Amino acid sequence: MSAPVGQGDFTSGDTARRKDVPNVFAIILQRLLLGLLTLFVVSIIIFAAVNMLPGDFAQVILGQGATPEATEAIRRDLGLDRPVVLRYFEWLGGALQGDLGRSFAQANFASFVGADAAGGTTVLQQIAPRFANTMFLAGVTAAIAVPFAVGLGILAALYRNTVFDKGTNVFALTSISSPEFFLAYVLILFLAVLNPILPSLSNIYAGMSLGERLERSLLPALTLTLVVTAHMMRMTRAAIINLLASPYIEMARLKGMTPMRVIVRHALPNALAPIINVIAINLAYLITGVVVVEVVFVYPGIGQLFVDAVKTRDIPVVQACCLIFAAAYIVLNLVADILSILSNPRLRHPR
Amino acid sequence: MADHLLKIRDLRLEGRADETWHPIVNGIDLDLGRGEVLGLIGESGAGKSTLGLAAMGFTRDGVRISGGTVEFDGIDLVNAPLAEKRRLLGKRIAYVAQSAAASFNPAHRIIDQHTEAPVQHGLMSERESEEDAMRLYERLRLPNPDEIGFRYPHQVSGGQLQRAMTAMAMSCRPDLIIFDEPTTALDVTTQIEVLAAIRDIVDQFGTAAIYITHDLAVVAQMADRIKVLLRGDEVEEAPTREMLESPQEDYTRSLWAVRSFERPEKPAPAADAVPVISVRGIDAAYGDTRVLHDVSFDIHEGRTVAVVGESGSGKSTTARCITGLLPPVKGTIRLEGEDLPPDYRRRSKDQLRQVQMIYQMADTALNPRKTVGEILGRPIEFYMGLRGRERRRRVEQLLDEIELPASQFIDRLPSELSGGQKQRVGIARALAAEPRFIICDEVTSALDQLVAEGILKLLARLQDERKLSYMFITHDLATVRAIADEVVVMKDGEVVEQGDKRQMFTPPHHPYTDLLLSSVPEMDPDWLTTLLEERGRENLGDAAIDRMNG
Numbered sequence: 001m002s003a004p005v006g007q008g009d010f011t012s013g014d015t016a017r018r019k020d021v022p023n024v025f026a027i028i029l030q031r032l033l034l035g036l037l038t039l040f041v042v043s044i045i046i047f048a049a050v051n052m053l054p055g056d057f058a059q060v061i062l063g064q065g066a067t068p069e070a071t072e073a074i075r076r077d078l079g080l081d082r083p084v085v086l087r088y089f090e091w092l093g094g095a096l097q098g099d100l101g102r103s104f105a106q107a108n109f110a111s112f113v114g115a116d117a118a119g120g121t122t123v124l125q126q127i128a129p130r131f132a133n134t135m136f137l138a139g140v141t142a143a144i145a146v147p148f149a150v151g152l153g154i155l156a157a158l159y160r161n162t163v164f165d166k167g168t169n170v171f172a173l174t175s176i177s178s179p180e181f182f183l184a185y186v187l188i189l190f191l192a193v194l195n196p197i198l199p200s201l202s203n204i205y206a207g208m209s210l211g212e213r214l215e216r217s218l219l220p221a222l223t224l225t226l227v228v229t230a231h232m233m234r235m236t237r238a239a240i241i242n243l244l245a246s247p248y249i250e251m252a253r254l255k256g257m258t259p260m261r262v263i264v265r266h267a268l269p270n271a272l273a274p275i276i277n278v279i280a281i282n283l284a285y286l287i288t289g290v291v292v293v294e295v296v297f298v299y300p301g302i303g304q305l306f307v308d309a310v311k312t313r314d315i316p317v318v319q320a321c322c323l324i325f326a327a328a329y330i331v332l333n334l335v336a337d338i339l340s341i342l343s344n345p346r347l348r349h350p351r
Numbered sequence: 352m353a354d355h356l357l358k359i360r361d362l363r364l365e366g367r368a369d370e371t372w373h374p375i376v377n378g379i380d381l382d383l384g385r386g387e388v389l390g391l392i393g394e395s396g397a398g399k400s401t402l403g404l405a406a407m408g409f410t411r412d413g414v415r416i417s418g419g420t421v422e423f424d425g426i427d428l429v430n431a432p433l434a435e436k437r438r439l440l441g442k443r444i445a446y447v448a449q450s451a452a453a454s455f456n457p458a459h460r461i462i463d464q465h466t467e468a469p470v471q472h473g474l475m476s477e478r479e480s481e482e483d484a485m486r487l488y489e490r491l492r493l494p495n496p497d498e499i500g501f502r503y504p505h506q507v508s509g510g511q512l513q514r515a516m517t518a519m520a521m522s523c524r525p526d527l528i529i530f531d532e533p534t535t536a537l538d539v540t541t542q543i544e545v546l547a548a549i550r551d552i553v554d555q556f557g558t559a560a561i562y563i564t565h566d567l568a569v570v571a572q573m574a575d576r577i578k579v580l581l582r583g584d585e586v587e588e589a590p591t592r593e594m595l596e597s598p599q600e601d602y603t604r605s606l607w608a609v610r611s612f613e614r615p616e617k618p619a620p621a622a623d624a625v626p627v628i629s630v631r632g633i634d635a636a637y638g639d640t641r642v643l644h645d646v647s648f649d650i651h652e653g654r655t656v657a658v659v660g661e662s663g664s665g666k667s668t669t670a671r672c673i674t675g676l677l678p679p680v681k682g683t684i685r686l687e688g689e690d691l692p693p694d695y696r697r698r699s700k701d702q703l704r705q706v707q708m709i710y711q712m713a714d715t716a717l718n719p720r721k722t723v724g725e726i727l728g729r730p731i732e733f734y735m736g737l738r739g740r741e742r743r744r745r746v747e748q749l750l751d752e753i754e755l756p757a758s759q760f761i762d763r764l765p766s767e768l769s770g771g772q773k774q775r776v777g778i779a780r781a782l783a784a785e786p787r788f789i790i791c792d793e794v795t796s797a798l799d800q801l802v803a804e805g806i807l808k809l810l811a812r813l814q815d816e817r818k819l820s821y822m823f824i825t826h827d828l829a830t831v832r833a834i835a836d837e838v839v840v841m842k843d844g845e846v847v848e849q850g851d852k853r854q855m856f857t858p859p860h861h862p863y864t865d866l867l868l869s870s871v872p873e874m875d876p877d878w879l880t881t882l883l884e885e886r887g888r889e890n891l892g893d894a895a896i897d898r899m900n901g
Contacts, residue, residue, distance in 0.1 A: 245412070246453070247448055247450060247453040247454040248453065248454050248455060248456040248457070250411070250448075250454075251446070251448060251454045251455075251456075252456070252467075253409070253440070254404075254407065254409060254440055254441065254445075254446040255440060255441035255445075255446075255467060255468045255471075256436075256437040256438065256439065256440035256441035256442060256468065256471070256472065257437070257441070257467070257468075257471060258437065261471070265459075266456050266458075269456075269458035269459070270456070270457060270458050345457055345458055345503045345505070346457070346503075346505050349502075349503050349505075349506060
């Protein structure tokens with residue numbers, strides 16, 4: 001039989017049955033494959049873009065007085081003289097096996113101190129701890145920001161067009177429009193200098209206890225919370241308000257339900273898809289875009305490593321960082337897609 | 352009335368549009384005793400729904416109560432604090448909406464929505480309320496009453512959802528239920544099940560009800576008294592039988608008269624006449640799902656063939672095959688004896704011109720950003736090659752033919768037209784191609800009865816003047832009676848019966864035709880009761896439900 005689609009029962013009866021509800025697993029599998037394909041395309045773009053950066057490692061390290069022979073020697077050592085396509089596939093093959101190559105800068109340093117160039121640090125060894133730190137900060141921030149933003153959005157929708165709603169909006173917009181370093185310094189001023197509650201430096205290192213790590217990373221996390229709250233809160237509010245004119249919301253009101261229940265139980269479950277997507281984009285930002293905050297708080301995250309690598313033309317590190325950033329975006333969007341699909345009861349419970 | 356439940360005095364409601372408040376309801380008085388059913392009838396825009404909601408002390412956004420009182424069992428609903436109103440809503444006053452599919456929350460199971468009111472109002476535990484829901488489902492003759500509640504709304508058919516919503520309204524055993532057009536979106540066969548179920552349960556629990564509808568025959572079955580509204584004013588009010596036998600006001604009588612429009616019978620086409628459209632044994636499928644099987648019928652010059660059946664019976668799919676939007680898998684379609692290519696993309700411009708279509712939703716079928724002149728000018732230019740002044744003259748002629756003065760309407764946008772006017776523009780657009788054959792897909796079902804009658808009369812006149820042939824898709828048998836020459840009855844993608852109108856409306860019928868015909872509500876207030884007795888109460892509905900579920 002045709003699906004009961006609103007008032008159009010007899011209008012679309014004939015057309016509705018065409019759209020057989022696809023299997024959830026089929027959709028998810030399709031998304032996964034698409035994600036992999038995207039990652040592959042992105043890897044090509046990254047490799048091409050990084051190789052097109054003006055200047056190369058050899059020139060940067062040797063400075064202006066370098067002889068062409070010396071430059072050439074370093075390039076040969078690093079394999080930079082070989083065709084780009086070949087290097088791409090070597091890199092891709094390595095990356096697939098978890099080998100992201102060797103850092104030029106570290107290799108260079110190693111050769112200065114007399115060690116064998118091949119014995120330098122691998123990119124993976126260099127990136128892994130930094131990435132773990134970044135994920136830790138992103139996790140702490142998400143744990144604070146997501147409930148905070150969604151809660152605020154729900155309250156703003158509940159008290160829409162009141163002083164509370166407008167105040168929340170102004171607060172969120174102000175914090176998103178201010179530069180991150182400014183927010184960071186304001187927080188340092190109030191929470192570290194005037195009221196020394198939290199440390200203003202977040203230089204965490206291996207071997208620190210979890211509690212200490214948490215305390216150290218709280219200020220950057222709060223700064224980032226201010227940055228990402230606005231999007232999520234405003235989307236939550238808008239997605240909920242969008243549904244308030246639906247007949248089923250009117251029905252809930254006419255059953256005598258309280259406004260809070262109407263919003264949380266009747267509107268929110270149907271508004272999840274857009275909210276999930278905005279959360280995913282903001283979480284991806286937390287992994288990839290927090291260089292400024294890392295610098296201000298001297299937090300040893302992946303962002304600083306990335307910027308340093310670009311400065312020294314340390315191509316393997318730059319490529320690896322880019323690949324991780326791209327993967328973070330793709331994975332988070334994939335998860336958001338899958339969760340959105342699962343939030344749709346029509347797909348979860350086919351007829 | 353000694354036992355007053357609801358007392359409305361001089362109620363005034365206003366709606367906000369274009370920055371000002373416009374009156375919607377102008378000073379209505381309404382009384383309702385316990386266990387009494389009042390029918391509220393009028394065309395769209397009469398303020399029925401707004402009044403119905405105001406009887407619950409509720410107004411939609413952009414509507415306000417500007418005067419008068421609403422008293423429910425001694426409680427002033429206009430001035431009561433929100434929290435106090437919330438204690439009444441759902442518990443003592445309940446609401447049944449027009450579209451159950453839209454009014455059930457898609458994210459929750461049916462039974463969870465059912466138990467919400469009793470649990471939140473503190474009347475029952477969740478478990479008790481679930482038990483009660485199953486008993487109510489059984490009483491409302493839903494199939495698998497113990498199991499159906501645990502489905503999600505999209506997993507249940509429209510007619511079943513409507514009954515589940517009635518059960519939900521009953522969950523707290525309210526004193527008053529507002530039914531807002533609960534059967535308007537349903538097929539006639541399904542409508543009967545829902546009407547019987549509602550009447551049954553309202554009787555059993557002695558619930559008072561306000562039954563809002565635009566369908567007189569329906570309200571005649573349900574209400575003890577009828578109140579007629581016209582643009583926010585009361586026209587008259589009387590007990591049902593009295594109202595049906597001797598309506599006092601002209602407007603009420605005009606509502607009655609609509610159903611009396613009927614075209615004179617036409618002579619049968621000559622035996623050797625070539626039909627304008629001949630559908631020969633077509634099968635059609637959406638993907639792997641076969642939706643039409645061996646459909647054949649002819650439509651002769653100047654005649655109307657009505658295609659009737661429930662939703663999902665394949666009426667619109669047949670139309671899509673004829674227009675070439677959905678090429679059939681098997682069979683042929685002939686235009687004046689000549690085979691048409693199955694796919695519209697392979698048809699010549701002239702073949703395309705001969706087959707035109709008018710849609711149910713004039714609202715969505717007209718481009719909202721084009722003026723009437725542009726909408727009509729496009730097919731004139733495309734098919735007839737007319738431009739500039741000639742084109743404009745032709746547009747004016749067309750507007751003249753559909754009885755809309757060109758000077759007033761040619762530069763208007765669809766949003767500046769009423770529903771009936773939009774449908775007229777839709778007709779003019781089809782006429783612009785000067786076709787031989789027009790498919791009318793439920794063209795009057797979104798319109799009020801008076802407006803619909805105007806459209807039917809217009810179509811009839813155009814047919815006589817231009818010898819047009821119509822395929823008239825409808826689920827409304829009153830419309831069939833009014834304008835059809837021949838009838839094709841479809842069910843589950845097959846033609847179950849066809850013949851000329853008189854033959855179709857005289858027994859013996861195919862059992863399915865019989866079910867369709869006998870399901871059309873009649874003005875007689877005893878119609879439903881008699882019909883239910885005839886069909887035998889016990890298996891009532893189950894047969895039709897089985898049919899619905901295929």
